[in-house]
Amino acid sequence: MPLVLSVLFVIKLRCTLYASDIIKPQNFKGCCKVFPYFGISNISALIERRDRIVTLLKPDPDWIKLNTYGSYNGKVAGCGGILRNHFGKVIYAFAGPVSGNYAFLAELHGLIYGISICIKLGFNRVWIEVDAMLILHYLNSSKLFNAENFYLIRQLKQDLSNINFKITHIFHEGNGCADALAKLGCNYLDYCEFHEDEIPMVVKGLARLDRAGLPYIRHH
Incomplete structure (x- = not known):
């Protein structure tokens, strides 16, 4: 029982920190399974915001x-x-x-x-x-x-x-x-x-x- 209470306390503490914007979705990288406990529902949108396309642009002809x-x-x-x-x-x-x-x-x-x-x-x-x-x-x-x-x-x-x-x-x-x-x-x-x-x-x-x-x- 003490172990269960400890786990619940940690979850509640982290939920409070997340709600206060002290920890952010980026801090949960690789831990998607815990998202529901923090009220994070739009997982795909969060992942999309973390990705960016980078390409090498070519210069103008005289450069x-x-x-x-x-x-x-x-x-x-x-x-x-x-x-x-x-x-x-x-x-x-x-x-x-x-x-x-x-x-x-x-x-x-x-x-x-x-x-x-x-x-x-x-x-x-x-x-x-x-x-x-x-x-x-x-x-x-x-x-x-x-x-x-x-x-x-x-x-x-x-x-x-x-x-x-x-x-x-x-x-x-x-x-x-x-x-x-x-x-x-x-x-x-x-x-x-x-x-x-x-x-x-x-x-x-x-x-x-x-x-x-x-x-x-x-x-x-």
């Missing part, structure tokens, strides 16, 4: 697209990036190591290196996509200050002043090619640059899926 990513695997960091034209065809890619122990530092290095490649190849209209929202915040605000990465952010802004660009956020699920390159970069001793026919096989496969418009599912 190229640069996707970059930074990775840290707990031991080493790396970055990578990929350039594609308006057909979604790969033009160039890169991957390399970063001295540091967190992903945001790798993100900065990857974006700076990617922009340097755009300048080297003569691309002046560049649509940049990153999944690090913090980079967008620093670029779009003159008031934000990051002492630790001050010089890298300043260099990034200076490099961007040499090209026409727009920069937007992309969810991680849609940035698979740059993610794969960054993971490879963690294992490299130096930066490697790839022409279209030299791109690592795993990245080439992902790029083909992106070009075909394959949608990715983002679970909230």
Whole structure:
């Protein structure tokens, strides 16, 4: 009997917390069987709200697209990036190591290196996509200050002043090619640059899926 009372008390407490909006439907992931105890009836609608379709958009004909990513695997960091034209065809890619122990530092290095490649190849209209929202915040605000990465952010802004660009956020699920390159970069001793026919096989496969418009599912 004490065990039954304890279970009933826990259920009542959780119902109270749910009714007070302290815990939400998202907290019940994988526990659909308990939904009725909390008065949740429209399960399919809740699941639908957690899912989002993510696809890689192609740039306009006179633009190229640069996707970059930074990775840290707990031991080493790396970055990578990929350039594609308006057909979604790969033009160039890169991957390399970063001295540091967190992903945001790798993100900065990857974006700076990617922009340097755009300048080297003569691309002046560049649509940049990153999944690090913090980079967008620093670029779009003159008031934000990051002492630790001050010089890298300043260099990034200076490099961007040499090209026409727009920069937007992309969810991680849609940035698979740059993610794969960054993971490879963690294992490299130096930066490697790839022409279209030299791109690592795993990245080439992902790029083909992106070009075909394959949608990715983002679970909230």
